[in-house]
Amino acid sequence: MGKWTRRGVIAAGIAGGGVFAVGVALREGHRAPGLAGRMAGDGETLVNVWVKLSEDNIVTAIVPHAEMGQGVFTSMAQMLAEEMDADWNLVRFEQAPADEAYANYPLAREYLLGGATVPGLVQDTLNGGFLRLSQSMSLQITGGSTAVRFTGQGGMRIAGAAARDMLIKAAARDWQVPRRTLRAEKSYIYHDASGRAAPFSDFAVAAGKLSPPTQPKLKSPEAYTLMGTSLPRLDLAGKVDGSAEFSIDVQLPNLRHAAVLSAPVFGARTVSVDDSGVARMPGIYKTVNGGNFVAVIADSYWRAEQAVAALDVTWSETGREALGQADIDAQFVADMARAVDTEAERIDVKAGQARQAAQEAPHVIEADYTVPYLAHAALEPINATAHVQGDKVDIWIGHQNPLGARDAIAAELDFRKKDITVHNRLLGGAFGRKSEVDYPIMAVRIAQEADGPVKMIWSRSEDTKQDFYRPASRARIIAGLDTDHQPLSWDYQFVHKHEPVEASDPPYDIANKLIHYADSDNPIRFGAWRSVDHTQHGFFIESFIDELAHAANADPLTYRRNLLLDKPRHLAALDAVAKAAGWGRATADGRGLGVAIVESFGTIVAQIAEVDTTGPVPRVVKVWAAADPGFVVHPDGFKAQIEGGIIYGLSAALYGNITVENGAISQSNFHDYPVVRMDDAPDISITLINSGAQLGGGGEPGTPPIAPAVANAIFAASGRRMRSLPLAVPDGGLASAPEQGPQPA
Amino acid sequence: MTQLKINGRITQLDVDPAMPLLWAIRETLNLSGTKYGCGIAQCGACTVHLNGVPIRACSTPVSAAEGGEITTIEGVAGDDGRLHAVQQAWIDHQVPQCGYCQSGQIMSAIALLQANPDPSDADIDDAMRGNICRCGAYGRIRAAIKTAAIQTSTGTQEGQKNG
Numbered sequence A: 001m002g003k004w005t006r007r008g009v010i011a012a013g014i015a016g017g018g019v020f021a022v023g024v025a026l027r028e029g030h031r032a033p034g035l036a037g038r039m040a041g042d043g044e045t046l047v048n049v050w051v052k053l054s055e056d057n058i059v060t061a062i063v064p065h066a067e068m069g070q071g072v073f074t075s076m077a078q079m080l081a082e083e084m085d086a087d088w089n090l091v092r093f094e095q096a097p098a099d100e101a102y103a104n105y106p107l108a109r110e111y112l113l114g115g116a117t118v119p120g121l122v123q124d125t126l127n128g129g130f131l132r133l134s135q136s137m138s139l140q141i142t143g144g145s146t147a148v149r150f151t152g153q154g155g156m157r158i159a160g161a162a163a164r165d166m167l168i169k170a171a172a173r174d175w176q177v178p179r180r181t182l183r184a185e186k187s188y189i190y191h192d193a194s195g196r197a198a199p200f201s202d203f204a205v206a207a208g209k210l211s212p213p214t215q216p217k218l219k220s221p222e223a224y225t226l227m228g229t230s231l232p233r234l235d236l237a238g239k240v241d242g243s244a245e246f247s248i249d250v251q252l253p254n255l256r257h258a259a260v261l262s263a264p265v266f267g268a269r270t271v272s273v274d275d276s277g278v279a280r281m282p283g284i285y286k287t288v289n290g291g292n293f294v295a296v297i298a299d300s301y302w303r304a305e306q307a308v309a310a311l312d313v314t315w316s317e318t319g320r321e322a323l324g325q326a327d328i329d330a331q332f333v334a335d336m337a338r339a340v341d342t343e344a345e346r347i348d349v350k351a352g353q354a355r356q357a358a359q360e361a362p363h364v365i366e367a368d369y370t371v372p373y374l375a376h377a378a379l380e381p382i383n384a385t386a387h388v389q390g391d392k393v394d395i396w397i398g399h400q401n402p403l404g405a406r407d408a409i410a411a412e413l414d415f416r417k418k419d420i421t422v423h424n425r426l427l428g429g430a431f432g433r434k435s436e437v438d439y440p441i442m443a444v445r446i447a448q449e450a451d452g453p454v455k456m457i458w459s460r461s462e463d464t465k466q467d468f469y470r471p472a473s474r475a476r477i478i479a480g481l482d483t484d485h486q487p488l489s490w491d492y493q494f495v496h497k498h499e500p501v502e503a504s505d506p507p508y509d510i511a512n513k514l515i516h517y518a519d520s521d522n523p524i525r526f527g528a529w530r531s532v533d534h535t536q537h538g539f540f541i542e543s544f545i546d547e548l549a550h551a552a553n554a555d556p557l558t559y560r561r562n563l564l565l566d567k568p569r570h571l572a573a574l575d576a577v578a579k580a581a582g583w584g585r586a587t588a589d590g591r592g593l594g595v596a597i598v599e600s601f602g603t604i605v606a607q608i609a610e611v612d613t614t615g616p617v618p619r620v621v622k623v624w625a626a627a628d629p630g631f632v633v634h635p636d637g638f639k640a641q642i643e644g645g646i647i648y649g650l651s652a653a654l655y656g657n658i659t660v661e662n663g664a665i666s667q668s669n670f671h672d673y674p675v676v677r678m679d680d681a682p683d684i685s686i687t688l689i690n691s692g693a694q695l696g697g698g699g700e701p702g703t704p705p706i707a708p709a710v711a712n713a714i715f716a717a718s719g720r721r722m723r724s725l726p727l728a729v730p731d732g733g734l735a736s737a738p739e740q741g742p743q744p745a
Numbered sequence B: 001m002t003q004l005k006i007n008g009r010i011t012q013l014d015v016d017p018a019m020p021l022l023w024a025i026r027e028t029l030n031l032s033g034t035k036y037g038c039g040i041a042q043c044g045a046c047t048v049h050l051n052g053v054p055i056r057a058c059s060t061p062v063s064a065a066e067g068g069e070i071t072t073i074e075g076v077a078g079d080d081g082r083l084h085a086v087q088q089a090w091i092d093h094q095v096p097q098c099g100y101c102q103s104g105q106i107m108s109a110i111a112l113l114q115a116n117p118d119p120s121d122a123d124i125d126d127a128m129r130g131n132i133c134r135c136g137a138y139g140r141i142r143a144a145i146k147t148a149a150i151q152t153s154t155g156t157q158e159g160q161k162n163g
């Protein structure tokens, strides 16, 4: 890599061989020597870490995120091309390698500053600190609905605008005309007065000699030609002809295959592993005793899987072999009660005097809600392929945080980070599960036992039983109401607090709030599950507010509206979804409409579900959603994310139920962990709202409102209040739910 | 040796006849478009055609496929590389999200349309309920099947001969 002419956030210079380069956020000491060689092929120019420009005028967006279904390559390229005025037909994408140079610096910065305005991004001192921070945290993360709003806003658009500015400046010098007389359009620069026109690539080298702008001007929405349009996704060809390469598809010479069995009881270790029954089986290479797992390496996955099943493993006693779901549920109740009794509540939000207000209130309503553990159940089971050669490691994986995976391998198995190469591949679904580092470590651990590459695949059973589950949770909510049944106080207790911190705080205007939680430890491991804590709090809050509306004898949508008068975006979303669904209309016998609204990851989503309760289990007939992410960069892709978020949340609402028995997870596959299929997938209709607010996410916000919308619709249809999930339980669900919302005391 | 005819080509495989066809296709023949999702005929990710009928390759031993005509996702486009009408409809409706389930979805949809060129919603439910999409693309899959049904019934039949 040649010499950079400038340090700082937007750095430009000329690389070896007269190559133009514009770098984002690469400062002295962080310039990743050799990067140009890896990213730029023959005849290509490395424009910066987000962009390449080739001699034939092809612009390539280099995307530091993993593709797991969200169309991230397209939206990132779109944001770059918009500001660069690139011709969409000449735009390509590449996934960035897992490299420090792509550490997700805009993500870290926007995250920590809570979404600062764009010009602040180019302040050197500030940004240097954030860059270091993001690198030291090894952030190259896909999750938290961050790609468009952070990397796109803070990285791609700035890079595109800077590149365009410099190309225009170079053209102005070359043609000896003022810059303001030039314009860029579709990867060409035009001088209209003289009729001259030339492709971007003609000015690449000259542009590389210029100083980059410190504050490139971004377009205002009226000027967008690409952002806000539904460009065809760039990655679909391989996803319809079978050629897209997921991590499970990796092919290498002399590849062996491994199947694994992890300790069924979390925390157990192998005491003995008897593989005498396995050694005689054909095609077996080796048994691996990994301490907390066993594996068999074989010449085919099928043989490895059979062999693992034939191992005779004795696991150590953990003392938790009798743990059952009822114990965990009872412990939640006990720990919550103890926290209150001993005044050991962990305070989350406090405003006014909620308990005193409840004591003085004319009416009090109280309810308990529960949600179960959930597995992620991405369709591509956990897998990774590793090859260990001396102190060097190569790993092929689909991971939401490849640098985190690398660091964990280094720390856990004693390799140097620089000796580990992560080849990140497409993810066949992830939903948060593939941000955990257990499986990359395990794959490398297995490969350490072999003299060649080994592909480790978890059976569906292992994938189900060894997840990092959406935690089970429980809430007790006590509301004090005035004589009109408007809420005076909101006393809300729950178990376990994780992320995002604001998830437990209702949007409603209630003067006295006490939101607090109890810890209740158990060995079931948990992790981020699409929309994280919003899934449980969305259900608790939006169901209970529906109970309050019922107690007030008010329309549930109007009741919410009256408590959201200072939140115009919420009101607009509610109004839009009400209009689309025909809220207030009569429904057929046994059917009802339910509404819910949740803001998560900066996006507000209101949903209405129409549910038919005449069958043995509730059936969701149709879902309407109104979503406001501030501005929709790719409407069709955003809709797809909301649709997917609704179906994902609906699977959990109707069926999702991971339970613990004898210290282990009971479920193993889609027959006992059912999900929504074609015949129970509702029709979904989505209204998009461009409010102009700060950009919000797309991947997660569709999920939280669906469970309460469906539960509220069941109430509207049947008068049964569903206070625990899942809902589609033939016996004990609808039939055993309380007949009425509680009447005011 | 087991002889299999896959996508019109005859191959000799030295595999255990009890091995599920899925692993022979993926590991021995290196046709990785057919996916593993559950291993017990629950998810449809491994769907291929055996004599034009959709089967779950994870639960079909190689021996059961011997002598039959197997078609995988790699074999449905036309010889000239043109996409099958179903594949094209998948693009037109921007169906795939992660894409992992889509080979199986497309194989089930092609088989459906061959048996029933004008499927009702209930027919689509029946034919497709064995294919899970965790990304939740069901609405688009349904719409794409309807588009493909119109395409195929109006005579754009290219690429179907292997299906």
Ligand code: FES
Pocket: B035, B036, B037, B038, B039, B040, B041, B042, B043, B044, B045, B046, B047, B056, B057, B058, B059
């Ligand atoms: S892998 Fe065959 S049906 Fe799931």
Ligand code: FES
Pocket: A069, A379, A428, A429, B096, B097, B098, B099, B100, B101, B102, B132, B133, B134, B135, B136, B137
């Ligand atoms: S597109 Fe991801 S599972 Fe269907």
